[in-house]
Amino acid sequence: MPDSDPAPDQVKAALPALAKHFDLLVIDTPPAAADWLSNVMAAADLVLIPVRPSPHDLRAVGATLRAAREAGSDFAFLLSQTPRARVTDEAARTLAQYGKLAPVNSAMRVIYAETAATGQGVTEASDPKAAEEARDLWAYVKGLLDG
Secondary structure, three states: OOOOOHHHHHHHHHHHHHHHHOOOOOOOOOOOOOHHHHHHHHHHOOOEEEEEHHHHHHHHHHHHHHHHHHHHOOOEEEEEEOOHHHHHHHHHHHHHHHOOOOOEEOOOOOHHHHHHHOOOHHHHHOOOOHHHOOOOHHHHHHHHHOO
16 A cells, blocks of 8 residues: 555556556545546546435536546446435436446445444445445446456
């Protein structure tokens, strides 16, 4: 692991050194589209944009979408914390108009809070549906990365 996180404007310069040690680098950013976000996205092979199916999140994701487009990044949306409700289907239709949408939703499940507390991954926990979602999402992301 690196001794410290690179500053956002240094991410691209840090990648060659990190690539010697890692096959996959995940950069988790805050949800706000700060000025530096385009620089980080430009360094990425894929930007995965999680969005909750709510009117507030759908309005807020516009800034992140603009940043991804300005960076020229390949991106896809992921519906997260989804309930089984019409709002989820409506959010999916809306997002699909603006880019790729993961074919699997990350449902709202207690197991995510529980695994955060225990340090487990969801595939290690006792919720087979959550584990299946995680595996299906990884298969989708890996397919995008592999081309």
